[in-house]
Amino acid sequence: MRYKIASVTFLACFLVYLCDGVRIPPNPCEHIFRYYKDKNGRIYGEATIPYDNATSMTFGVNASLAGRFNKADLKLKLVTTVKQLNDFAPFVVYNIFFPFQDTIPKITGITYNRRSYCSGPPEPLIAGTPGVTSVWHQLYFEFTRVFNRQDTNPERTDDGLASKEPGVPDFVPWREPTTSSTTTTTESPFQFHNQHLVPPRNDTYYTPEPPIRQPTPQTPLQQTPVSPTPQTGPEKVPIDIDFIQSLFTPSPPTTSAKKCGMTMNQPTGNSIVPLIYNGEFAEIGDFPWLVAFMEKRNSTFEYTCSGNLITEKHVITAARCIMFYGVQIVKNEDIMLVMGTNNLLNWRSSKAVHRKVVNSVAHPSFQDYPDSAHGDIAVLTMDRTVRFTNALSPICLWSSSTNIDEYTKETGVVAGYGQDEDARRNGQLHAVRLKRANMPIISQRECYNSPVGFDSVVSDMTFCTKSGETATGPCIGDSGAGFFVKLGGVYYLRGIASIISSENGTCDLSNQYIVFCDVAKFVNWIKNEIET
Structure with a gap:
């Protein structure tokens, strides 16, 4: 069996991108994550991560929403089937479903099997606005590897704005996930209410092996680095x-x-x-x-x-x-x-x-x-x-x-x-x-x-x-x-x-x-x- 992912057109996310009047936030994870629309116009996300041939998989997502929300849960779904995992698929694919369609979350971190694949800053705190809500969700899945080699070719379609249906696994996990958690936090301007509930990012700067099929190159986000305030002082002494x-x-x-x-x-x-x-x-x-x-x-x-x-x-x-x-x-x-x-x-x-x-x-x-x-x-x-x-x-x-x-x-x-x-x-x-x-x-x-x-x-x-x-x-x-x-x-x-x-x-x-x-x-x- 060959594992195939049809080429699709994705939503290119720049500093501000409007899709049917909805703001699509900047995407710090373009190498593994894209926003898509289904046939009903609902926006969702998809993460494509190099598969490490593990039979136990833990996938986590951090996200940030502009505004205060008491209940804002992400939902994660494993798209890659057990048949594809058995055949050592080069990628593992997850769909990420958002709690609201009028406020699309900004992805601030993606982890897979204890490795950080990307991270980015949350939505900015702006005086006079309701605040920022941080959410986190983790999905655990485990299966027993069996070596069947039946071919599957999932059909995918696309039009100008990556119109496609979220993948639905054609299997039932052999057991219920044992580690799945959701956290919702809300933050007001100039205060750190609940921000800590978002698990600390893993800043070990792990860089995954490049996938076999590279996505179409995109214009990188133009982010201005924060530079320390220049300090004046006496002549510098050489440091070892x-x-x-x-x-x-x-x-x-x-x-x-x-x-x-x-x-x-x-x-x-x-x-x-x-x-x-x-x-x-x-x-x-x-x-x-x-x-x-x-x-x-x-x-x-x-x-x-x-x-x-x-x-x-x-x-x-x-x-x-x-x-x-x-x-x-x-x-x-x-x-x-x-x-x-x-x-x-x-x-x-x-x-x-x-x-x-x-x-x-x-x-x-x-x-x-x-x-x-x-x-x-x-x-x-x-x-x-x-x-x-x-x-x-x-x-x-x-x-x-x-x-x-x-x-x-x-x-x-x-x-x-x-x-x-x-x-x-x-x-x-x-x-x-x-x-x-x-x-x-x-x-x-x-x-x-x-x-x-x-x-x-x-x-x-x-x-x-x-x-x-x-x-x-x-x-x-x-x-x-x-x-x-x-x-x-x-x-x-x-x-x-x-x-x-x-x-x-x-x-x-x-x-x-x-x-x-x-x-x-x-x-x-x-x-x-x-x-x-």
């Missing part, structure tokens, strides 16, 4: 580019002073220690990438945030440590970075390393959504490089899958100088000595459904952790603290502490939930900033 690259693909542990994610004091045992509040003290070398962010107030420097060393000249912290509603409220010259110590009482000692900041860049999205954890990340450039030692070395940037769902229940470490029980009792806003603790990552849905109202501060670019029965967690002054996950004996930076609940100026851990900016989703932006 080889070392920067090593942060993204760490080598096996060696004796090099440049290795990342390695601690001088490897903890023993498997016990989970409490978080920073009710936590344990960390020794020098436990987390050699930890940085204390000191802000000049009057004639002295005071601790306000935490940071994380990623190169010999760059530190990552939370954007809210320097920004307030799009305005940089902490000047570069008023920042002192202290590292290589675990005790802020002795930060002026010879053992601690001090650096000034000559440049700071917050992610542009945080300026648009300052009340959320979305994009709550900033890169600080020091006035001169530091020398790596056992007490001072960088943390590795994330290089594994960016899908946070794959790490649900994974335990990570948080460390910082934020308010602890002693500081709270004494009316202080931060601890004197560095503290550390472990916390598990929870699902995006659990965080969104938490009773503390996090639905407006989380997104697909954030994740949450939760403490146990004892009130533990990052606290006041821990903004910018890193969430580290240990993989293969090496620590990687996965998150930056962002939203920490407080009451009357002190830490409030009764809600147990902490929101982190997902650093893994911003690795390319970070890389661009530190190589500039």
Whole structure:
């Protein structure tokens, strides 16, 4: 049997395309996805993906609709038949049916068997409009391969606008799908309501093998890339580019002073220690990438945030440590970075390393959504490089899958100088000595459904952790603290502490939930900033 797909004319989607008065949104997935019309004029989508010869197939679609909808479900249907799959068809075809015909969704992501085949931005949030609704649907199908070779030639017709009937499988699955889910989320302008329910995109930049039959070349969408705001500063000091690259693909542990994610004091045992509040003290070398962010107030420097060393000249912290509603409220010259110590009482000692900041860049999205954890990340450039030692070395940037769902229940470490029980009792806003603790990552849905109202501060670019029965967690002054996950004996930076609940100026851990900016989703932006 030969698997055939008749050539059809497709709906070319440019920035705005009207079909019978209906707007067809831009299509970021033109190499695998097309919009079509059936004989009744109903618009639907079709995805054609290279078949990997699997007998278990999971297909997922992310989409975005302009407007607020309480119920907006996608429907997915596998078009390729079992007979065609048995014969190792080169492609697997899915139809995507939309909830409305007057508002056609924009496809923002397509995954197949845990691989991301394309992704794109959602519909823009525009002031004065109802908002944006994000939807996600996943279809699971499994079959038993049998080697029959009966020929099938599905008939397809087309006219000027790809008029054709959606394919209907000529089989009944041998069992009901066991993993199928639908999520609908709504988002208002300048707020991130429910955005996080859309599963985080897999930014591993997998590029599938080109299909045997290439579609007709199309004019690419003219999208203007977002460029960071130019920053002025002193003459740039040459940076070790080889070392920067090593942060993204760490080598096996060696004796090099440049290795990342390695601690001088490897903890023993498997016990989970409490978080920073009710936590344990960390020794020098436990987390050699930890940085204390000191802000000049009057004639002295005071601790306000935490940071994380990623190169010999760059530190990552939370954007809210320097920004307030799009305005940089902490000047570069008023920042002192202290590292290589675990005790802020002795930060002026010879053992601690001090650096000034000559440049700071917050992610542009945080300026648009300052009340959320979305994009709550900033890169600080020091006035001169530091020398790596056992007490001072960088943390590795994330290089594994960016899908946070794959790490649900994974335990990570948080460390910082934020308010602890002693500081709270004494009316202080931060601890004197560095503290550390472990916390598990929870699902995006659990965080969104938490009773503390996090639905407006989380997104697909954030994740949450939760403490146990004892009130533990990052606290006041821990903004910018890193969430580290240990993989293969090496620590990687996965998150930056962002939203920490407080009451009357002190830490409030009764809600147990902490929101982190997902650093893994911003690795390319970070890389661009530190190589500039």
